[in-house]
Amino acid sequence: MRPFTLNYIRPASHPTAVPPYRFDDSLQLNVLPDGRPAVSDPELLLAVGTTASTAGSKTHFDD
Amino acid sequence: MTVLILTSKDDVTADMVVTRLHDAAVPVMRLDPADLPVNTLLSARYAHGDFEGLLSANGHVVSMGGLRSVWVRRPGEPAAHADEPSAWLTAETRQALFGMLYSASARWMNHPREAERARLKPWQLRTAHLTGFAVPPTVVTTVPRLARQFAEEYGEVVVKSASGPPPGEPPMALPTTLIGPDSDFSGVAAGPALLQRYVPKRADIRLTCVGGRLFAARKEADPDQVDGRYGDTGHTWEPAEVPDRIRKSVHDYVDMAGLAYAAFDFAEDEDGFWWFLECNQSGQFGFVELETGQPISEAVAQWLSRPARG
Numbered sequence: 490m491r492p493f494t495l496n497y498i499r500p501a502s503h504p505t506a507v508p509p510y511r512f513d514d515s516l517q518l519n520v521l522p523d524g525r526p527a528v529s530d531p532e533l534l535l536a537v538g539t540t541a542s543t544a545g546s547k548t549h550f551d552d
Numbered sequence: 553m554t555v556l557i558l559t560s561k562d563d564v565t566a567d568m569v570v571t572r573l574h575d576a577a578v579p580v581m582r583l584d585p586a587d588l589p590v591n592t593l594l595s596a597r598y599a600h601g602d603f604e605g606l607l608s609a610n611g612h613v614v615s616m617g618g619l620r621s622v623w624v625r626r627p628g629e630p631a632a633h634a635d636e637p638s639a640w641l642t643a644e645t646r647q648a649l650f651g652m653l654y655s656a657s658a659r660w661m662n663h664p665r666e667a668e669r670a671r672l673k674p675w676q677l678r679t680a681h682l683t684g685f686a687v688p689p690t691v692v693t694t695v696p697r698l699a700r701q702f703a704e705e706y707g708e709v710v711v712k713s714a715s716g717p718p719p720g721e722p723p724m725a726l727p728t729t730l731i732g733p734d735s736d737f738s739g740v741a742a743g744p745a746l747l748q749r750y751v752p753k754r755a756d757i758r759l760t761c762v763g764g765r766l767f768a769a770r771k772e773a774d775p776d777q778v779d780g781r782y783g784d785t786g787h788t789w790e791p792a793e794v795p796d797r798i799r800k801s802v803h804d805y806v807d808m809a810g811l812a813y814a815a816f817d818f819a820e821d822e823d824g825f826w827w828f829l830e831c832n833q834s835g836q837f838g839f840v841e842l843e844t845g846q847p848i849s850e851a852v853a854q855w856l857s858r859p860a861r862g
Contacts, residue, residue, distance in 0.1 A: 492743025493699070494713050494726065501723040512561035514610040517582040518571065519564050528567045531842045540565050540838025542758075542781050543725070 501543070508537045554579040554614040555856045556607070556658070559625035560586070565838035565849075566625045572853035578620075583609045586628025588645050590635065596652040605652040616656040621856045623661045625834065658860050659812070661763075661852070662833050666810035670833040673714040673746065677828075683804035684797070685828035688749040688819075696737040699745055703733035708750040710778060727779040751827045756780035757792060757818035760837050761802055761811075762851040768792040769840045770820065780817075789843040798826055805831065812855060 510519040510527040519527040527534065534540050555573055559566045561584060573580045583592055587609065596605030596616070605616040630645035631637055650664065662670070669675060680687045691702045692714070703709050710728045717726040730750055739745075759768040770792035774785045794802075798818075806814050815835025818826040837848045 490742040491739050493737060493739035493745040494711055494743060495718075496739060497711060497729040498717060498724050498726050501717070501725040508562070508564075510564070517580065517610055517612070518567045519562070526567065526571060527564050528571055534564055534838065535842050539562070540836060540842060542836045542839060 508539055509533070553620035553860060554581055554618055555621050555623065556580075556614060556619060556653075557582045557623045557625060558585060558627040559623075560584050560628050563626045565836060566623075568838060568841065568849035569623070569852045569856070572850050573857065576853065576857060578853070578857045579614075581607065581609060581612045581614045583607060584628050584633075585630040585645065585649055586632035588631050588634075588649060590633060594648055594652065596648070596655070598655075603655050605655065607652075616652060619653075619656045619658040620860045621659040621661065621858070622653060623852070623856055624664060624667065659856075659858070661812040661855060662814075663810065667833050670809045670811055670814070670831065671715075673830060676831050679805055679808055680801075680828040680831070683808060684801040685805070686825065687828045688751050690746065690748040692744055692746045694741060694744050696740040699737045699740045699747055700733060700735075702747050703731065703735065703737075706749040708732060709747045710750050712746050712748065714744070714746050725782065727782045730778045750778070751819040751821055753777075753819040753827075754822055754824075755820040757816075757820055757826055758789070758835075758840055759794065759798070759802065759816040759818065760835070760840060760846075760848050761806055761814045761816070762848060763812055763855040764803065764806075765851050766794050766799060766802060767837075767840070767844075767846040767848050767851070768794045769844050769846065789840055791844045791846060795826065809833075813852070 510521050513520045521527055555578055557566055557580060559582065570580055570582060588594060593608040607614050629642050630649055631641045634641055674692050677687055677690055689706065691698065693699050708730060710730055712728040713726045717724045753773050755773055756771045757768060759766060769789040771780060771789045772787040773780060777783055777785060802816065811833055815832045815837060817829040819829055820826055840846060841848045
């Protein structure tokens with residue numbers, strides 16, 4: 490039998506686009522292609538949704 | 553003295569704090585336990601009544617004697633990125649890493665011992681009761697009859713997951729959902745269900761507590777919006793005043809829970825009254841800071857920068 494709560498599950502609507510930054514080991518920060526820290530572009534962070542309350546990792550459920 | 557941040561590499565909210573620490577010239581090491589033991593080194597020696605240990609990652613090294621604080625943000629499972637990952641390797645790596653970190657005298661945001669308890673939503677409700685919050689009536693049950701009775705008593709109730717959606721691919725969502733007493737409750741016998749009286753709300757409140765400093769934000773809800781995390785209403789988060797009654801309860805709650813960081817969710821009803829919904833011990837704050845300008849990352853960095861315990 491299906492647990493009751495799972496009757497209300499649905500596909501997540503996370504953006505599928507890959508965020509346009511990568512982790513820089515020496516800076517210990519994510520950086521944009523032009524070398525600027527990703528956090529220097531708040532508009533971009535809001536747009537990609539990676540700081541949103543539904544952006545928990547696969548190992549975390551803290552929203 | 554170094555701040556250790558346990559989180560995944562793609563955690564840009566952690567970046568906001570790392571940047572603040574860099575600006576303050578506070579040494580920081582960022583480490584994902586998932587990278588042990590391939591890209592991260594660990595060694596601890598317990599001999600002659602003494603203890604010493606060190607971690608090395610990203611070209612940075614920290615000794616346990618030089619550890620100022622530990623921020624547990626969004627760490628991966630230990631050894632998850634190993635060449636041959638296994639449950640056993642994860643357990644062994646968890647023992648080595650956290651056994652060593654617990655042996656140091658660093659301050660924690662939040663200590664995993666307190667964090668584990670604080671994640672339990674039924675415990676949150678009880679603690680919220682004890683600290684003076686208004687909490688909507690709630691039932692957690694595996695008995696279909698009792699679930700139906702609860703729904704009949706309150707008319708409209710919400711069902712929510714205590715632990716979030718099931719992991720796996722493709723990613724799934726499990727939003728808080730409004731249901732009525734005519735629902736088929738037979739599935740309650742197949743797994744605990746958490747039902748709560750529905751609070752019609754005019755706004756969602758996210759209150760972030762960092763070492764006793766409070767940052768409240770408010771976002772207007774659409775009339776029929778149940779879960780504020782889902783659906784674009786066109787409204788944005790705005791800074792909000794914290795009522796004195798709430799302020800005292802928040803401080804009592806984090807003291808009772810032993811939390812240095814906590815993110816509270818409230819529903820603001822039509823009379824402006826705040827109802828406690830939950831407290832996320834590692835709740836996201838990036839979106840709040842980006843939309844409101846509230847200096848939450850600065851507060852986190854300042855808390856982490858304070859001296860270690862003696």
